[in-house]
Amino acid sequence: MNFKHLHYFWVTAKAGGVMRAGEQLHTTPQTLSGQIKLLEDWLGRKLFRKSGRQLELTEDGRLALGYADQIFTLGAELETTLRQARGGQRVLDFRVGVADSVAKSVAYRLLEPALSVNEPVRLICSEGKFPDLLAQLALHRLDLVIADEPMSRRVSVKAFNHPLGSTAMSFFCAPALKSRLQGAFPGCLNDMPMLIQGASASVRQQLEGWLTRHQIHPRVIGEFDDGALMTAFGREGRGVFMAPTVLEAETVAQFGVEVIGRTNELVEEFFAVSVERRITHPCVVAITDAARGQLFSA
Secondary structure, rough: OHHHHHHHHHEEEEEHHHHHHHHOOOOHHHHHHHHHHHHHHHOOOOOOEEEEOEEEEEEHHHHHHHHHHHHHHHHHHHHHHHHHHHHOOOOOEEEEEOOOOHHHHHHHHHHHHHHOOOOOOOEEEEEEEEEHHHHHHHHHOEEEEEEOOOOOOOOOOOEEEEEEEEEEEEEEHHHHHHOOOOOOOHHOOOOOOEEEOOOOOOHHHHHHHHHHOOOOEEEEEEEOOHHHHHHHHHHHOOEEEEEEEEHHHHHHOOOOOEEEEEEEEEEEEEEEEOOOOOOOOHHHHHHHHHHHHOOOOO
């Protein structure tokens, strides 16, 4: 493959047309079109089609763009790494996947120690479904996955679970909503509006069983995969919501809500999953040590 042709295609797709791409590359639209046509001929696929006076990507074009993104991003990283190595200071790339069921505030508290190691670190963080992140880990595109559940033994990925810790759960609401609660916790949740985690969260199934055992029947008005969005609704008084007790003080101070109760019957666990059985990566060591020794030590 002629990677110059691929680069012309990549810039054109990113720029949205040959005119703007030509300005960026300091070449004519005719030259660009000719180079892209050579790439299409070599691949045997059309990458663009005309839509009025505009160009749009075909299905094959979108597929090619995804690969081109990876190729040229890696190329930029290669150049940066070698230049830094020549300059005597090497930056350690640390690629982490965070399962989308993990609250953003917890993810930050878990990952922040990685930036405090004794060498310069560039944290590359992505979010996604746990199985998808494990697939990236298996291909060594990630150094670590943070999740609220361990990797199942049924998953055919050679990786290892490293428990980070666990926390009980607390219930919060805005002051105006708290004034409407009747009785003691947890009975005061009866018939109250509630915001709950989405079905992918490990604590969701626990919550449903807990409500049934205590014969509590709140009015569930929202389910959220994004914990930050759930908290935003809770802050505005739309419903009672649940968050890790380990972040209780932070949640109260940041969102102006009040604690209405807490329970040890609901427990959220956190795991680091890596291809290392014995942890040696300095960033992973920092994360596991801080989680076990500070964040979840109580």
